[in-house]
Amino acid sequence: MKPTDTTDPEYFHKVVDCQWGCPAHTDVPAYIRMIAQGDFSAAYMENRKSNVFPGILGRVCDRPCEPACRRGRVEEKPVAICRLKRVAADHRDDISDQLPQAPEVSNGKKVALIGAGCASLTVANDLAPLGYEVTIFEALQTTGGLMRTNIPQFRLPPKVLDEEIGYILDMNVDLKLNHPIGSLKALLAEDYDAVFVGTGAPRGKNLEIPGRYDSDRIHIGIDWLESVAFEHIKEIGKRVLIIGVGNTAMDCCRTSLRIGADDVKVMARKPRGFFKASEWELEDAEEENVEILINHSPKEFVIEDGKLIGMKFELMEYNVDENGRIDRGTVTGEKIIPCDDVVLAIGQDNAFPWIERDIGIEFNDWDCPVVNETTMMCDRDGVFFGGDSAFGPKNIIWAVEHGHQAAISIHRYCQGESVADRLPNGLNLASQKMGMHEWSFSNDYDGSERGLMAHVDLKERFKKIDIEVELGFTAEQAAREVERCLNCDIQTVFTADLCIECDACLDICPVNCLTITQDGEEDDLRTRLAAPAENHDQALYVSAGLPHTGRVMVKDEDLCVHCSLCAERCPTGAWDMQKSKILVPYAKDELPDDQPLPAAGSGS
Amino acid sequence: MSYISKPKVSHPGLPKNKLGLTSRDYEGSVSTLCAGCGHDSVTAAIIQAVFELGIEPHMLAKMSGIGCSSKTPTYFVSQSHGFNSVHGRMPSVTTGANAANRDLTYIGVSGDGDSLSIGVGQFVHAIRRNVNMCYVIENNGVYGLTKGQFSASADIGSKPKKGDANNQEPIDPVSTALSLGATYIARSFSGDKQQLVPLLKGALMHRGFALVDIVSPCVTFNDHEGSTKSYAHTRQFYHHVIDIDYIQPADEIKAAYAEGEAMPLEMHDGSTIVLRKVDKDYDLTSRASAFGYLRERFNAGEITTGLLYLDESRAEMHELSGNVETPLSQLPFDGLNPGSAELKKLQNRYR
Numbered sequence: 012m013k014p015t016d017t018t019d020p021e022y023f024h025k026v027v028d029c030q031w032g033c034p035a036h037t038d039v040p041a042y043i044r045m046i047a048q049g050d051f052s053a054a055y056m057e058n059r060k061s062n063v064f065p066g067i068l069g070r071v072c073d074r075p076c077e078p079a080c081r082r083g084r085v086e087e088k089p090v091a092i093c094r095l096k097r098v099a100a101d102h103r104d105d106i107s108d109q110l111p112q113a114p115e116v117s118n119g120k121k122v123a124l125i126g127a128g129c130a131s132l133t134v135a136n137d138l139a140p141l142g143y144e145v146t147i148f149e150a151l152q153t154t155g156g157l158m159r160t161n162i163p164q165f166r167l168p169p170k171v172l173d174e175e176i177g178y179i180l181d182m183n184v185d186l187k188l189n190h191p192i193g194s195l196k197a198l199l200a201e202d203y204d205a206v207f208v209g210t211g212a213p214r215g216k217n218l219e220i221p222g223r224y225d226s227d228r229i230h231i232g233i234d235w236l237e238s239v240a241f242e243h244i245k246e247i248g249k250r251v252l253i254i255g256v257g258n259t260a261m262d263c264c265r266t267s268l269r270i271g272a273d274d275v276k277v278m279a280r281k282p283r284g285f286f287k288a289s290e291w292e293l294e295d296a297e298e299e300n301v302e303i304l305i306n307h308s309p310k311e312f313v314i315e316d317g318k319l320i321g322m323k324f325e326l327m328e329y330n331v332d333e334n335g336r337i338d339r340g341t342v343t344g345e346k347i348i349p350c351d352d353v354v355l356a357i358g359q360d361n362a363f364p365w366i367e368r369d370i371g372i373e374f375n376d377w378d379c380p381v382v383n384e385t386t387m388m389c390d391r392d393g394v395f396f397g398g399d400s401a402f403g404p405k406n407i408i409w410a411v412e413h414g415h416q417a418a419i420s421i422h423r424y425c426q427g428e429s430v431a432d433r434l435p436n437g438l439n440l441a442s443q444k445m446g447m448h449e450w451s452f453s454n455d456y457d458g459s460e461r462g463l464m465a466h467v468d469l470k471e472r473f474k475k476i477d478i479e480v481e482l483g484f485t486a487e488q489a490a491r492e493v494e495r496c497l498n499c500d501i502q503t504v505f506t507a508d509l510c511i512e513c514d515a516c517l518d519i520c521p522v523n524c525l526t527i528t529q530d531g532e533e534d535d536l537r538t539r540l541a542a543p544a545e546n547h548d549q550a551l552y553v554s555a556g557l558p559h560t561g562r563v564m565v566k567d568e569d570l571c572v573h574c575s576l577c578a579e580r581c582p583t584g585a586w587d588m589q590k591s592k593i594l595v596p597y598a599k600d601e602l603p604d605d606q607p608l609p610a611a612g613s614g615s
Numbered sequence: 616m617s618y619i620s621k622p623k624v625s626h627p628g629l630p631k632n633k634l635g636l637t638s639r640d641y642e643g644s645v646s647t648l649c650a651g652c653g654h655d656s657v658t659a660a661i662i663q664a665v666f667e668l669g670i671e672p673h674m675l676a677k678m679s680g681i682g683c684s685s686k687t688p689t690y691f692v693s694q695s696h697g698f699n700s701v702h703g704r705m706p707s708v709t710t711g712a713n714a715a716n717r718d719l720t721y722i723g724v725s726g727d728g729d730s731l732s733i734g735v736g737q738f739v740h741a742i743r744r745n746v747n748m749c750y751v752i753e754n755n756g757v758y759g760l761t762k763g764q765f766s767a768s769a770d771i772g773s774k775p776k777k778g779d780a781n782n783q784e785p786i787d788p789v790s791t792a793l794s795l796g797a798t799y800i801a802r803s804f805s806g807d808k809q810q811l812v813p814l815l816k817g818a819l820m821h822r823g824f825a826l827v828d829i830v831s832p833c834v835t836f837n838d839h840e841g842s843t844k845s846y847a848h849t850r851q852f853y854h855h856v857i858d859i860d861y862i863q864p865a866d867e868i869k870a871a872y873a874e875g876e877a878m879p880l881e882m883h884d885g886s887t888i889v890l891r892k893v894d895k896d897y898d899l900t901s902r903a904s905a906f907g908y909l910r911e912r913f914n915a916g917e918i919t920t921g922l923l924y925l926d927e928s929r930a931e932m933h934e935l936s937g938n939v940e941t942p943l944s945q946l947p948f949d950g951l952n953p954g955s956a957e958l959k960k961l962q963n964r965y966r
Contacts, residue, residue, distance in 0.1 A: 085624045448618040456622030511846045512806055513651040513834060518659035521622045521639075523629065543628040559850045574622050582651025582834045 012533055014555040014563075017504065020438035023591035025550065026568050027500045029092055032079030034412040036595050037061040039076055039092055040500040044452060046099055047493040052106050054099035061595065062096075063133050063179075063411050066171045069097030070481065071162055073258075073289065073406040081497055084546075084570055085522065088461035090495045091484075098489045100171075111140035111599075113183035118142030120425045123203040125192050128156020129407050130209035130398030132179050133414025137598040138421060139182035146203075147184060150191035152241075154180070157211055157399075158407065160237035161259065163266050164477035195366045195394075205393045205421045208380075209414070212399035214362040218254060218355050222312030226319035229312060232259045232356035239266055239476075246271040248351020252322055253277045254309055257287035260356035264301045267354070269476045276348065277303045278322075282329060285337055295480070299469070304348075308340075313347055321349040359404050379403065386430040387417040395420055418598040426601075434601065437594030442587050443501055444578075450588055452501055454575040456521070457494035498573045502591045505564055507554040509585035512562070516577035516586055517541065522570040525577060530556070530563045540567055620645045633669040641666045643690040651838075653805030653831030653846075654683055654753045658690045660808050661722065661751070664815035665692060668863070676712055676719045680705040680734060683760050684726030684753035684831075703734020706741035709748055710932070716942040717933050720819055721748035727768040728758050731786045735767075738788075742795040742824050747931040749818040749825045752788050753805075755833040756844035763836025774841030787913070788828045793906055793924055798931075799825035800905075800924040804849050805832065807920075814922060816861040822883040823931040830918060849918060856897050856908075857921040860889040883927055890922065899925050 015022060025031050029039040037058060045054035058065035062072075072093050080089030120143050124131035127149035135145045153159060155172045180186055192198055198206060215231035223229060228248065232255070238244040251272040253264045256279040264275045277296070279286060282305045286293065297303065307324040314320070326344040329337050361379050366372060371391040373381045380389045382396045389396060397413030399405060420430040443451040465482040472478050484492065517525045523542035530536075536551060537544045544551065544567040552566040578586040621642065629637040641662045646655050665675060672694035679685035681702035688697050696719065700708040705723050713721055730738045730752050741750070756769040765773070768788070769781040792800050799821040803811040811829065818825035830849050832838050838845045862868055864885035878890045890899070898904045905924050912919045943951060 085627070455619040456624050458623060511651070511834075511838070512850075513653065513832070513846060514656040514659070514806060514808070515651045518655055519621060519645075521624055522626045524626075542626040545628065559847060570626055572622060572624055574619065576619070576621065580650045580655070582649065582838075 012530065012536060012551070012553045012563075014507075015550070015552045017552075018438070020436040020593055022550065023438060023440075023500075023502050024436065024593045026502060026571075027591070027593070028079040028081050029076035029090075030500070030593065032075045033061075034075065034409045035061045035415065036412075036593065037076070038500065038593070040496055040498050041592075042099060043090070043092075043095055043493050043496040044498070046095055046489060047453065051099050051102035052104045052109070055103040055106060056109055058096055058099060060597075061415075062408060063136055063414075064129065064175045064407070065096050066100035066175050067158060067167060068407060069093060069095075069100045070171070071158075071167050072096070072408055075408070081499055081570070081572075082495055085572060086460075090497075091461055091464075091492050094462070094464060094484050095489065095492060098484050101483050107178075110178050111136070111182065113139045114142045116142065117144050120144065120204045121146070121202060122205045122207065122421055122425075123148065123198060123201070124207045124209060125198070126150075126156055126208070126210040126398075126400070127154040127176075127186065127188075128209055128211055128398060128410065129158060130400070130410040130414045130417075131207060132176060133411045134207050134209070134397065134418045134421065135182065135184045136179045137415060137418030139179070139184055141422065141599060141602070143421075143425070145182075145184045147186050148190045148192050148198075149186065149188050152189050154186065154188075156209075157233070160240045161233050161262065163236065163262050163269075164240070165265070165269065165472065165480050166262070168477065168479050191365075193365050195372075196370050199370065199394070204425045205395065207395045207397060207417055207421065208366075208400050209396075209398045209410070210363075210400045212359045212361045212404045214360045215355065216358040216360060218309060218357060220309055220311050222314050222319075225314045225317070226312065228319045228352045230352065230354045232263050232354050233359055235354055236262060236266060239270065244270070248272065250274045250350045251276070251352045251354065252348060252350045253354050253356055255279075255356035255358070256303065257356060257358065258289060258292050259359075260354075261288050261292040261296045263354045263356050264296055265299055266476070267352075268299055268301070269473055272352075275301050276350075277301055278307045278309065278324065278348075279303060279305045280308045280327065281337060281340075282306060295466075298466070306340075307346070307348075308342075310345065312353065319351070319353065321347045322353060323347045359399075361400060361403060363400075377403075385416065385433070386420045387413055388420055388424070388430055393424060415597055419596070419601060422598045422601050434596035436596070439592040439594060440502070440504065440589040441592075442589050444587065448579050450501075450575050451590075452498050453494060454498070454501075454573065454588070456497075456572050456574055457491075459491045459495055461495065462488040462492045497571075499571075500591050501573050501575075501588050503566065503571065503573070503577055504587050504589045505552070505554055505566070506585050506587075507557055507564065509583040510554075510557045510559075510564065511583055512557055512559050513582060515580040515582065519576040519580045521574060521576070522572055524567045524569070524571050526565045527557065527562050528565060536565060540565060542567070542570075544569060632666055634671060636666065636669075638662055638666040641672065641692050643688075643693045646687075646690045648683060648686065649759075649835045651834035652683070653755060653829075653834070654687050655690070656805040656808065657724075657751065657753055657811070657829055657831055658687050660805075660811045660815055661724075662691045663808065663812050664819060667812070668816055668819060670720055670819070674719055676709075676721050678705050678709045678712065678721060678723040678748075680725055680729040681760075682726040682729045682758075683833075684724055684751075685729055687724050687753070688722075703729050703732075703737055705729065706734065706737035706746070706750075710741060710744060710746050713746055713748060713932065714938075714943065716944040717747070717938070718942045721746075722751065722819065723748055724751045724753065727752060727754045727756060727766040727788075731767040731788060735786070739791070739795060742792055742797045742826075745796075745798060745823045745929060745931045745935065747823055747933070749815065749821070749827065751815075752826070752828045753831040754788065754828055754844070755831050755837055756842070757833050757837045759833045759836055763833070770843040773843040774839070776836060776839055780841075787909075788826065789919075789923060790906065790909055792826045793902055793909070796902075796929070797826050797924070798823040798926040798929050799922075801826065801922045802828045802830070802918070802920045804830045804853060804918075804920060806846060806850065807853070810855065810858050810920065813859050813861045817859055817882075817888050817922065820861070820882060820884055820886055822927070823929060852916055852918050854912060854917040854919050855893040855921050856919050856923065857899055858891045858893060859922045860891065862887040862889060880925065880927070888922070888925070893921065899923060
């Protein structure tokens with residue numbers, strides 16, 4: 012194989028699985044170490060740099076980092092990364108003086124952001140400090156978008172939302188509430204230099220089966236959650252059926268329990284394992300005695316005397332093939348389940364009735380605008396999309412990343428530069444050696460199991476709709492959990508010229524990830540390693556030929572626990588532990604070196 | 616040494632032996648030797664060999680004397696028996712232990728100082744008695760524990776870190792063992808586990824005295840230019856004569872060998888050693904020709920390695936003494952100690 016080029020930032024980035032898995036590339040191990048050192052404010056700011064809403068995401072993030080976490084490969088459960096994010100947010104001091112601020116003088120460029128959700132707010136966060144005049148247009152009477160209307164208060168308290176959104180609005184952002192945009196054409200006619208669309212995917216999917224329009228007790232999930240959030244709806248019947256088993260369904264069933272229901276069933280068409288909801292959201296719902304019924308396919312609403320009395324389902328049976336694919340299923344019977352209300356939570360669509368089709372924006376077969384995945388710009392120059400409105404429903408952390416990328420594009424566009432020509436990721440490596448056997452980080456493997464989140468008592472939590480169920484980690488839990496992190500960003504860096512092939516590193520490695528062997532092609536090499544290297548998604552490190560024998564050092568990065576023992580046992584310093592900092596560019600990094608961030612306004 | 620011990624976490628795909636144990640279960644405490652010491656690699660090879668053989672840890676006895684080498688039994692198979700004896704006295708202590716319990720597998724780990732200087736008499740007589748044991752010499756040519764003075768195995772002309780080159784004849788443990796009639800003699804290198812692990816397996820399973828002399832560089836005092844026991848020098852002058860594969864009684868010979876290049880040899884316990892003949896002219900059953908070959912290669916500056924001599928026919932200590940099959944440790948007390956009346960009777964026979 013060709014010797015691995017470790018100067019390519021992407022190589023070490025990929026070793027940091029959590030950061031690689033995070034759409035916004037949050038430097039997870041770095042902030043976990045800050046928590047370990049008790050510096051919660053620094054941990055919060057490290058988070059904020061990439062994900063902008065640590066307090067919010069520390070509660071409700073989809074956590075793509077956790078399935079990616081290497082800890083889950085050497086033992087059962089990954090590090091509770093998301094909970095630790097909340098620890099940083101909960102325990103931070105006043106960080107307002109560390110926040111970016113708008114300069115006193117604007118740069119003369121005006122940007123309109125449509126929708127006050129996480130995508131637009133991220134764009135504002137990145138552009139306002141550069142001197143842009145940012146205006147946010149929001150149709151509702153409040154900010155936050157789906158974060159506020161669709162995530163129930165018992166999961167995400169409004170105070171947390173207000174605080175973190177406030178940080179951004181305080182950067183001289185002009186917020187226009189109750190200001191729906193009815194025509195993009197009209198907005199484009201105004202004197203904005205760029206327009207960003209962050210309007211989400213606001214249309215809940217309907218279920219067109221008999222009886223759908225014969226009762227007013229059938230609700231569209233996301234609309235219903237919004238009405239509950241704004242207190243337009245304050246109660247629901249005793250028996251509620253939730254159709255669908257995604258995360259919105261979980262929010263619907265748990266909300267029902269808090270406004271009058273006592274018998275809530277979630278109706279799933281397919282068996283477990285094919286649910287869309289995150290495992291932890293399912294757990295939380297089931298803890299509240301929500302029943303999940305599988306293999307029930309909705310057939311019709313049962314209406315008697317104009318009143319909804321139940322719902323008829325087809326009972327399904329499925330075959331799953333050896334690749335885990337499920338067939339369309341066969342109907343084995345029918346069943347009526349009585350109920351007072353039905354909430355439909357079967358997905359959501361984008362909807363752009365307010366974008367004219369003749370203004371140079373191309374729409375695809377699904378009636379969604381065609382958006383460039385790198386630049387976030389559509390076919391019409393100067394119009395950018397992000398969040399669910401760009402590529403359909405994803406999640407908050409993706410919306411934030413879209414916002415960062417759109418902000419870079421908007422900046423480049425407004426400066427008259429090509430939006431496609433973007434800064435690459437950078438890499439900084441720094442040795443962490445502090446002494447013969449001392450490292451700047453806690454290198455020993457801690458065998459503790461993943462901490463469990465404490466919840467408010469099952470009776471207590473239903474008393475009010477806004478009692479936050481998760482209590483957050485205790486100090487002891489946080490102190491233990493941070494030690495579970497394997498510090499994957501502290502890389503094993505090898506210098507082939509120094510190696511005397513004494514085998515010390517091979518012998519000490521607890522997970523057998525090192526091998527010295529004859530060079531070969533990757534498929535062949537993988538069969539000749541000290542232990543099976545079966546995860547082909549994780550690259551092999553291959554050194555240049557070693558000085559004594561010409562063999563190569565091969566490292567399977569897959570299971571390395573970054574314990575530093577290879578570097579401690581190396582007599583020549585051929586192995587070193589070096590922290591890799593992936594330098595992810597943001598809009599502010601586009602400023603030329605001789606033009607630092609504009610000075611903050613004195614009054615802001 | 617390191618401040619942390621080797622983490623207990625392991626690769627989920629680690630193979631298991633016939634006892635259901637992984638190689639991790641055969642480890643000991645973390646080494647306190649210098650980073651890069653050849654002895655640590657020998658330790659790793661011993662762990663691998665004992666793991667692959669599926670020896671029950673409580674049926675293994677690890678014996679040693681004094682020196683860097685003699686510290687190493689601490690670093691493998693924690694769950695086994697062990698005896699750390701006086702300097703150079705490992706062979707006699709092992710002889711005693713083996714006399715008392717012939718059912719255990721004995722591995723003695725010694726060094727060039729422990730075996731070729733202070734304990735050379737003990738070494739010689741353990742061979743003479745053909746004690747059933749695997750005798751490992753971790754040979755680095757210096758006294759590492761006392762700051763690197765030349766040992767009895769230092770080659771003429773080998774340079775120390777500071778001071779004059781050695782000018783005394785070295786004692787070669789392999790030639791010595793050959794002349795004394797040891798029945799399994801091998802030499803290897805700590806940096807070549809592919810060769811070393813099968814040699815150790817054969818030695819552990821051989822009936823009788825099995826010597827494995829291992830060039831094991833002292834990374835602190837004898838790994839510089841001019842040393843003849845450094846990693847670089849050993850690699851440069853390393854000469855394979857006969858490598859082996861060790862195949863356990865129940866296993867079939869799976870590897871493909873080119874015709875005429877491999878010779879299977881059945882061992883006393885029913886296992887097989889397949890000789891992979893690197894040098895076809897070498898005859899490992901003839902002491903005379905082995906001796907001549909070794910001298911010739913030595914004079915050419917080469918380090919001859921592999922299985923260099925094998926004799927499965929010679930009786931080991933218990934057979935020579937006509938001892939009972941049952942380990943003495945398991946005989947009933949009455950049988951072992953017939954009482955003072957019987958002792959008087961015995962003594963009367965000599966009056």
